[in-house]
Amino acid sequence: MSQPKLMQGNEACALGALAAGVRFFGGYPITPSTEIAEQLAEQLPKVGGTFIQMEDEIASMAVILGASLAGKKVLTATSGPGFSLKQELIGYAAIAEIPCVIANVQRVGPSTGQPTSPAQGDVMQARWGTHGDHPMIALSPWTVRESFDVAVKAVNYAERFRTPVIILLDEVVGHMREKVVLPADNEIEIYSRRQPTKSREEGYQPFTPEADLVPNPADFGTGYRIHVTGLVHDDTGFPSGSPKITEQCIKRLHEKIDCVKDEITHYDEFFMEDAEIAVVTYGGTARTAYAAVEEARAQGKKVGMIRLMTIWPFADKVIKQAAAKCKALLVPEMNYGQLVMEIERAAAGQTKVVSMPKYNTEIFTPNEISGAIDQLLSEVAK
Amino acid sequence: MKDYEEYFRTNRLPHIWCPGCGNGIVMKSIAKAIAKLDLDQDKTVIVSGIGCSSRASGYMDFDTLHTAHGRAIPFATGVKLANPELNVIVITGDGDCTAIGGNHFIHGARRNIDLTVVLFNNNIYGMTGGQASPLTPTSKKATTAPYGVVDRPFDPCQLAQAAGATYIARGTAFHAAQLPDLIAKGIQNKGFSLIEAITPCPISYGRRNKLGDSPAMLKLMSESAVPLTAYGKLAPEQQEGKFPIGVLHESHFGEYSKEYSHVIERAEGGQK
Amino acid sequence: MKQLRLSGSGGQGLITAGIILAEAAIAEGKEAVQSQSYGPEARGGASKAEVIIDDKFIYHPKVVNPGVVLAMTQQAVDKYSADLAEGGLLIIDTDLVPNPPQGKKIISVPITKLSTEKLGRELFANIIALGLLVKITGVVSLDTIKAAVANRVPPHTVDKNMEALLIGYQAI
Known part of the structure; x- marks a missing residue:
């Protein structure tokens, strides 16, 4: 472990990506994500990487x-407006199965919005921002240390599943500094770039899925001479107009993530054993929610908390379980009410789901969430 | 030297292009240029955008990347920078390169990154049935300009020169013997190279503008294209309706991936 | 838990001062969170840095009712001192805050003037303010803050910054 250090969330995110083997960053400056680019402009060439x-x-x-197709682990970073602009090519990465990580440090939108103010308004865009159907992995850290860890995970998942992965930071976690102790290099698990298991002569096809439903298209320059396209393609990688191939192609993209859903759904549960109500939260908002929940517990109130690190795929199971045992779920988020819709879907009417939106540039205060908890407790007591 | 035919994925042919289209001539010229230079087939990458010409990548037996509309140059930039030992050739069309991809085109040239961009200029969006592009001449007709194009076309060669490209040439599908050489020189240039290859689209452009069939369009090219030195000697009124071909511009500037390798050396050595 | 807010205008170096204070707290084994908010201006406008110091992990990352507010401009006082905790302390730059608010415990020090008069430039005002804050709050030791400042500022400016720190520390 390293010495304790004061570090910014964005910096930790950049260092996590670096530790996971990212050796190529391409970006465009945009507040509040620019520190990620600045950090990597400095660090990447020191390890032979490219910015x-x-x-x-x-x-x-x-x-x-x-760069990913030519064999490098890659990252870009952006915020709302840039995230919107990137969507077409995020879809390209999904269908062409190109490993890549996009860090989106959310700010208030739509459009230019409030560039230096926090929000969590890109939750749905992270899932549905592109056209067409494909799965998405999005991870949202709540501490500076976890920004590092999530970056490592994001790079590993991108490589392992050959898919775009989104780090859904928010301005709160991205810009705050706190004490952090980073793991030593030998404590970090790294997933290396997948390689072909067959030669051309043995009938290698770049998009034939392996047992885990993920294919091993060869890196450019390694002698396989593969074709990569954003068109629907068959296992050879070449376009196909066939309805059957189209269906197979889109289905496999989903299934390769569906089959590992439980493994990649990360969350924390706090005080849930006997919770009458629970706060379901993520990102920077979870920090404030925890302060309120901890305070409520200290006063003997039966409040629990579920903190989602994996936003997509959505943690249906844990929400279903919570819905079955809690009388209400409170969902504070820095938007007009986005993830609450998924929570309602997963709760499926088993419990009351209360949206607590905030979208005025200010983060929640512990008092606001405490107030909502008290009100909800008194409502369910009736 | 391999025969150029070895550079095609023959199982992917025939191509999708219309009878009389000049794209095949330009694609063959690229293969001939590669054969002439005897590039390592496993270390050469063809990157294309979207459009008729951009389908060429699928027919060529290299690592090939058929990207999104307009984005061939930044994809190719990533390939080249991630592995500078690769030869990277970009195939793009007039709409792909100068409309939706126009910003990437000038910035690729500005960086002088070692890409060889072969711009198949057929003056029209062919694949989608004949909409006007930034290289459709003023007053020519297109489905989106039924009364004739109002605005002026770019001269992509002048645009690339102003933006910093270090090798610029223009050829035509009619001058099929010259084109492979122009492309080969572009590949040899360590920097951003543009080869504008003018090619006939009889179906979506020629027909609507009463330019005749493909042979007639090729004949017009042969009459309008003038070697650069001869073109320079023409009086302004004689230049009307004509355009220069050949190597139009060569200059020297540090190549981006090479320059960045110096950044890596400095950073690894702890200097700024 | 100690909650401090350092406010002024962009360019006064208050975010840097906040970072140094948080780093000093960490050097003493404490937990610290530092955050900031600022407008679109790189220079001017109102800006604030907040520092929370505690013995245990700090969840809510923003100051709720600051125990101490440093305000280096009138605009900063007007914008950032209203939620001062009961009995909290407002530290102001005497010359840059002509209209101090009523009913608050105020310490007024000509911070910027001290910087220009004693060190020849305005730009040490943030470190003078830091020395002052440390003296008033005792939130970290003088030695720790010295080391934290030396660690953060450009090497050729360490001596001047040490001087600045002491000017602040001895200003009251």
Whole structure:
């Protein structure tokens, strides 16, 4: 372990990606994510990696996809407006199965919105921002240390499942500094780039799935001469207009993530054993929620908390369980009410789900959440 | 030297292009240029955008990348920077390169990254049935310009030169013997190279503008294209309706991936 | 839990001062969280840095009712001192805050003037303020804050910054 250090969430995110083996970053400056680019501009060449500032957000996404295909682990970072611009190529990465990580440090939107103010308004965009159907992995850290850990996980998942992975930071966690102790290199698990298991002569096809439903397209320059396209393609990698192939292609993209859903759904439960109501929360808001829940417990109130690290795929199971035993779920989030819709879907009417939206640039205060907890407790007591 | 035919994925042919289209001539010219330079087939990557010409990547037996509309150059930039030993050739069309991809085009040239961009210029969006592009000449007709195009076309060669490209050439599908050489020189240039290859689209452009069939369009090219030195000697009124071909521009500037390797050396050595 | 807010205008170096204070707290084995908020201006406008110091992990990352507010401009006083905790302390730059609020415990020190008069430049005002804050709050020791400042500032400015720190520390 390293010495305790004061560190910013964005910096920890950059260092986590670096520790996980990211050796290529392409980006465009945008508040409040720019520290990630600045950090990697400094650090990447020190380890033989490459940083490039591109002409726009779309080019930043394109350049990392090219670099990933040529064998590098890649990252880009952005915020709301840039995240919107990147969507087409995030879809490209999904269908062409190109490992890549996009860190989105959320700010108030829509449009230019409030550039230096916190929000969690891109939760749904992270899932549904592209056109067409594909699964998505999005992870949201709540501490500076976890920004490091989530970056490592994101890179590993991108490589293992050959898919885009989104780090859903928010301005609170991205810009705050706190004491952090980073893991030593030998404590960090790293998933290396998948390699072909067959030669061309043995009938290698770049998009034939392995047992885990993920294919092993070869890196460019390794002699396999593969074709990569954003068109629907068969196992050879070449476009196909066949309805059957199209269905197979889209289905497998989903199934390769569906089959590991439980493994990649990370969350914390606090005080849930006897909780009458629970706060379901994520990202920077979870910090405030914890302060309120801890205080409520100290006063003997039966309140629990579920903190989601994995936003997508959505943690249906844990929410279903909570819905079965709690009389109400309170969902504070820095938006007009986004993840609450998934929570309602998973709760399926088994319990009352209360949205607690906030979208005025200010983060929640512990008192606000305490007030909502008290009100909810008195309502369910009736 | 391999025969150029060895560079095609013959099982992917025939191609999708219309009878009379010039894209095949340009694609063959790229293969011939690669054959001439005897590039390592396993260390050469073809990157294309979206459109008729961009389908060429699928027919060529290299690592090939058929990207999104307009984005071939930044994808190719990533490939080249991630592995600078690769030869990276970009195939793009006039709409792909100068409209939706226009920003990437000028910034690729500005960086002088070692890409060889072959711009298949057929003056129209062919695949989607004949919409106007930034290289459709003023007053020519397109489905989206039924009364004729109002605005001016870019000269992509001048645009690339102003943006910093270090090798610029123009050829045509008619001058099929010259084109492979122009492309080969572009590949040899360590920096951003543009080869504008003018190619006929009789179906979506020629027909609507009464330019005749493909042979007629090729004939017009042969009459309008003038070697650069001869073109320079023409009086302004004689230049009307004509355009120069050949190597139009060569200059020297540090190549991006090479320059960045110096950044790595400095950073690894702890300097700024 | 100690909650401090350092406010002023962009360019006064208060975010840096906040970072140094948090680093000093960590050096003493404490938990610290530092955050900031600022407008679009790189220079001018109102900006604040907040530092929370505690013995245990700090969840809510923003100051709720600060025990101490440092305000280096009138605009900062007006914007950032209203939620001062009961019995909390407002530290102001005498010359830059012509209209101090009523009914608050105030310590007024000509911080910026001290910087120009004693060190020849305004830019040490943030470190003078830091010395003052440490003296008033005792939140970290003088030795720790010295080390934290030396660690953060450019090497050729360490001596001047040490001087600045002591000027602040001895200003009251």
